[in-house]
Amino acid sequence: MRMDAGALRLTLGYLLLATLWVLLSDRLLAGLDLSVERLEQLQSLKGVAFVAVTGIWLYLLLHCHALAREQSWLKLKANTERLNLALDAAQDGLWDWDPGRRQVFFSPSYAALLGLSQAELGTTREAWAARLHPDDCENALHALLALDRHGHYQDTHRLRHRDGSYRWILARGRLLLDGQGQPYRFLGIASDITQRRADEESLRQAAAVFDATHEGVLVTDRDQVVVHVNPAFTRITGYSAEEMLGQQPSLLKSGRHDSAFYHALWNALQSRGAWSGEVWNRRKSGEIYPQWQSIRAIRDESGQISHYVAVFSDISVLKRSQNELDYLAHHDPLCNLPNRLLFTERVEHALERASPEQPGAVLLIDLDHFKHINESLGHNVGDLLLKAVGERFSGLLSKGMTLARLGGDEFGLLCEHCQDPAQAAGVAQRLLSCLGKPYQLNGHELYLSASIGIRLFPKDSDSLERVLRDADSALFKAKSSGRESYAFYAEELTEFARLRIELVSALHHALEHDELRVHYQPLHDLADGALIGAEALVRWQHPQRGLVPPGEFIPVAEDSGLIGAIDAWVLEQACRQMVRWQAQAQEQVPRFVAVNVSSRLFGREGLDRQVAKVLNDTGLDPGRLELEVTESAIMANPDAALGLLHRLRALGVRLAIDDFGTGYSSLARLKRLPVHKLKLDQSFVRGLPHDADDVAITRAVVALGHSLELKVLAEGIEQPEQVKFLRQIGCDYGQGYHFGRPQPAVAPAPGPQPVCCSSGHD
Numbered sequence: 001m002r003m004d005a006g007a008l009r010l011t012l013g014y015l016l017l018a019t020l021w022v023l024l025s026d027r028l029l030a031g032l033d034l035s036v037e038r039l040e041q042l043q044s045l046k047g048v049a050f051v052a053v054t055g056i057w058l059y060l061l062l063h064c065h066a067l068a069r070e071q072s073w074l075k076l077k078a079n080t081e082r083l084n085l086a087l088d089a090a091q092d093g094l095w096d097w098d099p100g101r102r103q104v105f106f107s108p109s110y111a112a113l114l115g116l117s118q119a120e121l122g123t124t125r126e127a128w129a130a131r132l133h134p135d136d137c138e139n140a141l142h143a144l145l146a147l148d149r150h151g152h153y154q155d156t157h158r159l160r161h162r163d164g165s166y167r168w169i170l171a172r173g174r175l176l177l178d179g180q181g182q183p184y185r186f187l188g189i190a191s192d193i194t195q196r197r198a199d200e201e202s203l204r205q206a207a208a209v210f211d212a213t214h215e216g217v218l219v220t221d222r223d224q225v226v227v228h229v230n231p232a233f234t235r236i237t238g239y240s241a242e243e244m245l246g247q248q249p250s251l252l253k254s255g256r257h258d259s260a261f262y263h264a265l266w267n268a269l270q271s272r273g274a275w276s277g278e279v280w281n282r283r284k285s286g287e288i289y290p291q292w293q294s295i296r297a298i299r300d301e302s303g304q305i306s307h308y309v310a311v312f313s314d315i316s317v318l319k320r321s322q323n324e325l326d327y328l329a330h331h332d333p334l335c336n337l338p339n340r341l342l343f344t345e346r347v348e349h350a351l352e353r354a355s356p357e358q359p360g361a362v363l364l365i366d367l368d369h370f371k372h373i374n375e376s377l378g379h380n381v382g383d384l385l386l387k388a389v390g391e392r393f394s395g396l397l398s399k400g401m402t403l404a405r406l407g408g409d410e411f412g413l414l415c416e417h418c419q420d421p422a423q424a425a426g427v428a429q430r431l432l433s434c435l436g437k438p439y440q441l442n443g444h445e446l447y448l449s450a451s452i453g454i455r456l457f458p459k460d461s462d463s464l465e466r467v468l469r470d471a472d473s474a475l476f477k478a479k480s481s482g483r484e485s486y487a488f489y490a491e492e493l494t495e496f497a498r499l500r501i502e503l504v505s506a507l508h509h510a511l512e513h514d515e516l517r518v519h520y521q522p523l524h525d526l527a528d529g530a531l532i533g534a535e536a537l538v539r540w541q542h543p544q545r546g547l548v549p550p551g552e553f554i555p556v557a558e559d560s561g562l563i564g565a566i567d568a569w570v571l572e573q574a575c576r577q578m579v580r581w582q583a584q585a586q587e588q589v590p591r592f593v594a595v596n597v598s599s600r601l602f603g604r605e606g607l608d609r610q611v612a613k614v615l616n617d618t619g620l621d622p623g624r625l626e627l628e629v630t631e632s633a634i635m636a637n638p639d640a641a642l643g644l645l646h647r648l649r650a651l652g653v654r655l656a657i658d659d660f661g662t663g664y665s666s667l668a669r670l671k672r673l674p675v676h677k678l679k680l681d682q683s684f685v686r687g688l689p690h691d692a693d694d695v696a697i698t699r700a701v702v703a704l705g706h707s708l709e710l711k712v713l714a715e716g717i718e719q720p721e722q723v724k725f726l727r728q729i730g731c732d733y734g735q736g737y738h739f740g741r742p743q744p745a746v747a748p749a750p751g752p753q754p755v756c757c758s759s760g761h762d
Contacts, residue, residue: 010061014054021050095173097125097186104128113169113192115162133158133166151175153188168194216291218310224248227307236291236314238284249310254288256280265295269308273297279312289316332405334383335390343404343412347464350416354458361418361456362467363428364475365393368449368483370409377444384441389448392434396427421456421488422500426560428452428486429501451478452486504560507553510540511565517541518573519742523594523713526727526734533626534590535735536574537742538566558598567601568610575618575625577745582624592654594626599633608647615651622652628679630658642672649674656713660701671708678705682716682736689725702731 025046029039093110097103103123111121114131121127132140136157143155153173158166173188210217216233220226226244234240237252244251257280268275276294283289293312300306330342338346350360367389374382386409393403393411400416413431418424432450439446453475455467470489478487510516520534540548557563578593601607615622627648634641634657645655656677680701687694698714705712714726717736726734 018050018054025050092189092191094189095171095187099183099186110190113167113190114159128159131160133160147175151177151183153186156193167192168197215311215313218244218249218312220249220308220310222305222307224250224308236283236312237281243284252281254280254282256288269295269297273299278315289314290319291315335387335405337390337394337411338402338404340404340406340412343402343406343414344464344468346402347414347467350414351457351462351464351467353416354462356458358416359418359420359456359458361415361424361427361454362471363413363415363424363431363486364406364453364468364471365411365413365431366451366475366479367409367411368451368479370448373446377442381442381444381446385439385446385448388439388441389435393431396430396434418456421454422556424454424456424488425486425501426504428454429504432484432486449484451475451483453478453489454486455489500556503553503556504562506542507540507557507560507562510542511562511569515541515543516566516569517744518570518577519744520574520577520590520593521735521742522590522740523733523735524739526714526723526731531588531590532733533592533594535594535628535742536570536577536596538570539742558600561600563598564600564604567596567598571595571597571611572614572618575614575620578624579618579620580745582621592624592626594628594656596628596658597633599630599636602629602633602641602644603636607644608651611648611653612651615653623654626654626656626677628656628658631660634673645674675710677711677713677733680712680714680731682714685714685716685722685726685736688722695725698726698731699729702729706730 029042029046032039032042034042093113094105094107095110096105098105102125104125105123106118106121106128108118111118114121129137129141140155140157143153147153151174153175154171156168156170159169161167170191170193171188172190173186175183176185176187178184210230213230214232216236217228217230218226218233219228226247226249229239229241229244233244239251265275265277274294274296276292278290279293280288280290291312292315293310295308295310297305298307298309330339330345331337332339347362354360370382370385373385386405390403390405390411393413397403402412402414402416404412404414406412413427415424415427418427431452435448435450439448453471453473455471455474457467474487474489478485481487517539519537519539521537522531523533523535524530525532537550538554539550540553542548554563557566574593574595578590581589597607611625611627614620615625629641629645634645649655654677655673655675656679657673657675658679659681660678678701680698684694684697684701688698689695702712711732713733713735714722714731715735717723717726717734717738719738723734723738
């Protein structure tokens with residue numbers, strides 16, 4: 001047992017003082033030479049005095065000691081209260097192990113961690129160890145013995161709660177040593193970290209998911225600066241974390257969304273705290289791809305937005321799959337054409353858009369006697385034949401047409417821009433004609449025909465069901481009429497279309513059998529009346545009907561596509577005639593020949609090469625040829641037209657804009673066109689000189705042409721007063737019945753000729 005140094009000092013001091021008192025007081029009394037009686041009295045007084053003095057001194061000493069103990073106790077109480085408050089606030093428990101007594105003190109808060117009272121928890125290490133989880137027992141007991149050189153202790157283990165569950169406990173403590181270096185106290189605190197462990201586990205799982213998920217994750221701060229991305233983000237976008245940190249998500253924008261899209265997105269984030277939808281973004285490689293993205297706003301304790309988290313997945317494969325499924329759902333797998341479902345959808349949409357100014361037609365096509373081929377040669381040959389038919393039909397399609405296989409041997413054709421019955425009949429006739437050539441399939445030569453029913457729209461109360469029903473009725477009518485033909489739902493339209501088709505067929509025959517003729521109309525200088533040129537105009541000399549009016553066959557030629565071939569033929573004939581005129585060496589022969597170029601021929605590739613070949617074959621000087629191109633043909637595709645006109649100009653031919661004033665041309669483009677002449681349309685000349693509007697337009701065109709350093713020719717001049725007015729305003733050239741009607745290939749006579757009824761058309 002350790003001796004208290006303070007108590008020893010106090011006892012030794014008392015013994016010394018008492019000894020000195022006894023010795024000195026006795027010697028003093030002995031030196032006084034007193035009587036025995038008196039000496040005994042003084043001895044008694046001396047003893048009483050000693051007791052009194054030592055009693056007072058002892059009282060004072062004990063009083064001071066009591067005051068000191070009281071102060072120490074108050075400090076200890078305050079410290080204990082502060083410790084308890086701190087432990088309670090931290091929800092920690094205190095433990096204190098006395099190694100000598102082999103007892104452990106557990107505070108009430110420690111016991112509360114396990115749902116126990118102090119008595120239930122006990123005061124021994126064995127009772128505590130009995131509550132350890134079996135998996136933690138060995139490590140926890142080993143940690144008590146494996147203290148570091150400073151006596152610090154820390155361990156995490158599980159203790160059994162009253163409810164049977166185990167709670168994770170973090171224990172921290174320190175071993176206290178006495179003066180001899182021997183342990184005399186081991187104390188510390190314990191914390192329940194079960195929730196923290198669960199949170200950490202959740203965080204670890206979330207981190208694992210964050211890193212392993214196939215969805216890209218992007219985190220920004222409140223200022224939309226990227227602070228974190230996951231590996232999937234790098235895999236999807238191609239941007240590494242280092243490249244994205246500190247950047248803004250706008251780096252990924254594809255440019256396919258307008259500001260209204262992003263405005264709606266941010267409104268949703270601010271109002272609802274979340275947004276999800278489809279977004280098109282751009283990878284680092286520049287590829288634009290679709291993604292499904294969900295964005296959520298994260299708020300702090302004060303409710304202010306602190307971060308934004310975007311989770312997205314690349315849906316490129318899904319989009320492709322959806323497109324493939326949609327394609328399969330709407331297309332026939334055999335012919336690779338739209339099926340009945342897609343066809344009816346497009347017809348329905350066409351009906352919604354249709355108007356009297358934008359009519360259309362539906363054609364139902366049924367192959368004649370197809371089932372005989374299937375029955376005799378087998379379905380394999382039948383399938384091959386259906387595919388071949390679909391390919392032939394597809395080659396006839398133009399813009400605004402949809403060809404579909406409706407099932408079996410039935411096809412459907414939607415023409416969204418069918419202006420009249422004749423155009424629909426022309427389409428039907430081309431479909432029938434393309435079937436006329438034999439099919440070579442698996443060693444078999446097969447011939448096929450079809451019946452076609454036609455229904456035009458819109459009409460009163462048109463609906464999808466009615467249009468298809470009427471087209472089917474027309475198809476039945478075509479089959480009943482002997483097949484290998486077409487029929488309209490309305491009989492009068494069928495007859496009109498038949499006449500139109502007969503005319504097209506006759507026009508084909510005319511081209512092949514040299515029934516076309518070229519007539520020439522003179523062009524005169526208005527200043528002196530001199531002959532300057534002749535315009536080549538096509539005429540049709542029918543063997544039975546005689547001269548067919550151009551107004552009857554030219555529109556048919558344009559609709560059927562024959563106008564290009566006719567124009568090419570006229571071009572060659574006119575060039576050869578001009579060479580013959582030059583060889584005559586007469587004064588009254590045209591200086592050049594003008595040839596109209598239709599919009600179809602002008603729109604074809606290689607017109608300049610075709611003109612160069614004709615000039616080379618005929619030997620005509622390019623300066624003797626003038627090509628007239630309508631204003632509307634040029635304005636249909638101004639950029640392409642400009643390039644073609646420059647190539648034609650480079651050949652050396654003359655260029656004129658025909659029907660000027662009817663095509664709504666841009667003056668900015670007009671000034672760039674490499675042309676020599678403007679031809680004022682006859683519709684403006686007809687009212688001269690009395691119609692104020694025609695006068696104003698004519699003056700403007702002449703002034704415009706001269707300001708652009710172009711010559712101006714007026715068409716359709718029939719009256720002398722028209723010539724006089726045009727000469728007064730400075731118009732350069734004139735053409736019309738006043739000067740001469742179109743005539744066969746002879747040198748046009750100079751000077752005006754009598755006006756007679758028109759039998760020709762430009």
